[in-house]
Amino acid sequence: MQSNDNTGPGRQELAYLPVPLPKEPAKPSRLAALREALRDWWDRAWDIDGVLYDMWDDVLSAPDDGLRHMAPWLRAVLMVAGVSFIVLMAKGAGEVLLQALHQILTAVPKVQVGVDTSNGVAAVVDQPVRTYIAQHSTGLPVAASTVYTLWLLTGITGLLLGFLTRNNGVRAMWTAWGAATVFMVWTATPDTSRPVAAGLAALAWTLLSAVALRGLTLRRRVIGRPAKVSVRPEIHIPVPYPVPAEPAEQHPHSSCPFRD
Incomplete structure (x- = not known):
């Protein structure tokens, strides 16, 4: 009987086959x-x-x-x-x-001072101011045109900041600027038309002051808080107290034991 054994002569032994290991799951990136x-x-x-x-x-x-x-x-x-x-x-x-x-x-050197460069109603105030600055700015380290430009900037700044901020310092600057302008107009205007020119300058300054001095009042400001008065519309009705009833008057002979 033939044997099933593979180890006999003439038989080739089977080579060892490695068992594959399970693959590990890939790690996420x-x-x-x-x-x-x-x-x-x-x-x-x-x-x-x-x-x-x-x-x-x-x-x-x-x-x-x-x-x-x-x-x-x-x-x-x-x-x-x-x-x-x-x-x-x-x-x-x-x-x-x-x-x-x-x-x-940069345009300051082009401004002409002391010359009639304006016309109309504005010239009543502008020309005397130019003339006054031209007459009294000789010997200064700055040009007369620079002084005129600073005068314009001061007036515009006082007008705008006085209207926007209501600051007392700015309002004081505007008041001083207007008074100085009226004084220059009065000084540099000829004698024949001096009152009219100064009056027009004062009128224009007053109208512009209504804008620059907006909200200014002469009333005294109350610092403390006003007292709170509470009004309660309550009606109190007095409740009458009960009055004891007086005893009824008895006849003088009602309690007599000998009454018939």
Whole structure:
């Protein structure tokens, strides 16, 4: 009988075959892990009591709460945005003002002083001022045209800042400027027309003072707070006290035991 044994002569032994090991799962990349972490954080932030959920709720409730009672972080954001906007506007306005001032100062040597360069009603005030400055600016380290330009800038600044800020110092500057202008008109105008020119200058100064001195009052300002008077429309009705009834008068003979 033939044997099934493969170890006999003339039989080739089978080679050893290695058993394949199970493959390990591939690790996710760092970008995928970061994306997954961000997705988890986003989901948790929009859950109830999450960070983004609370912030969005603060934004929705801000119109009803008002500036005083809104969330502190939202108030800080609005304040920073407002300050930044004001700074940008001030920077732009400052550049425009500096450019205009530069143009005015560069045009100063072209201003003619002491010459009739104006006409109309404005010439009644402008020409005497030019003449006065031209007569009394000799020997100064600055030109007469520069003094005239500074005179114009002082009047315009006092008029605008007095209207906008209501500052007492600016109003005092405007008052001194107007008085000096009337004095120059009175001095440099010929004697025949001096009262009329000075009167027109004073009238123009008074009309412009209604703008520069807006809100000025001579009433005494009360520093303390006025006393609060509380009026309560209550009606008190007095309650009458009960009056004891008087005993009925008895007949003098009603209690006599010998009465028939």
